[in-house]
Amino acid sequence: MYVKQLSKGEKEALKQRFKKIKELQEKGICFSCYNFETGDIFPDDGLVFYEDEKVRCLFEKYPKATGHTIIVAKEHYEDISEMPLELGIHILKISDAIIKLHKEVLGAEKVYMCTICDGKRNHLHFQLLPRLKGDTIGFGNFAKEEGLLMDYDETVEVYKQRLKGFKL
Structure with a gap:
């Protein structure tokens, strides 16, 4: 798995994704809830490696780093201040397992x-x-330009298999 710079076409696709998100937000529609129904903003593209009744975990298609992972709550909460403590515990347990995989695999x-x-x-x-x-090192990792995830199929399968027996 690695990240490459975006081509002109890929930059345009990312721009269109942001445009669609903004349009939905302007209409008062949550883009993630919309995506859970339609799958057309963040299509799976084989990037989902763990899912249960509370969360979906996937590699970001336009990552800022190799292994850039998104953990999204399935139920709608605007931000962390609305998150139930039980969900926070669940997310931390999943994050811990994924972090260990990032260290071992990547x-x-x-x-x-x-x-x-x-x-x-x-x-x-x-x-x-x-x-x-x-x-x-440091906060600069959050501000990098997006790239395009490449050759992730094998890594997704490794993560799926390793998290298959994951118990919370």
């Missing part, structure tokens, strides 16, 4: 976790950003 030295739920009508999600050997 060789991550550190994994940063953040939630950025800004703008109109947002949806609670967390991002895991692995820092590999040689990557810049």
Whole structure:
């Protein structure tokens, strides 16, 4: 798995994704809830590696780092302040398992976790950003230009298999 710079066409696809999100937000529609119904904003593209009744975990198609992971709550919460404590515990347990995989499979030295739920009508999600050997240390990892995920099929399968027996 690796990240490459976006081509002109890929940059346009990302721009269109942001445009669709903004249009939905302007109408008061949560884009993540909309996506759970339609799958047309964040199509699976084989990136989902764990899912249960509470969360979906997938590699970001336009990552800021190799292994950039999204953990999205299935139920709608605007941000972390609305999240029930039980869901937070669930997300931390899943995150712990994924972080261990990032370190083992990708060789991550550190994994940063953040939630950025800004703008109109947002949806609670967390991002895991692995820092590999040689990557810049610190907050700059959150501000990198997006790339395009490449050759992730094998890594997705490894994560699926390793998380298959995951018990909470």
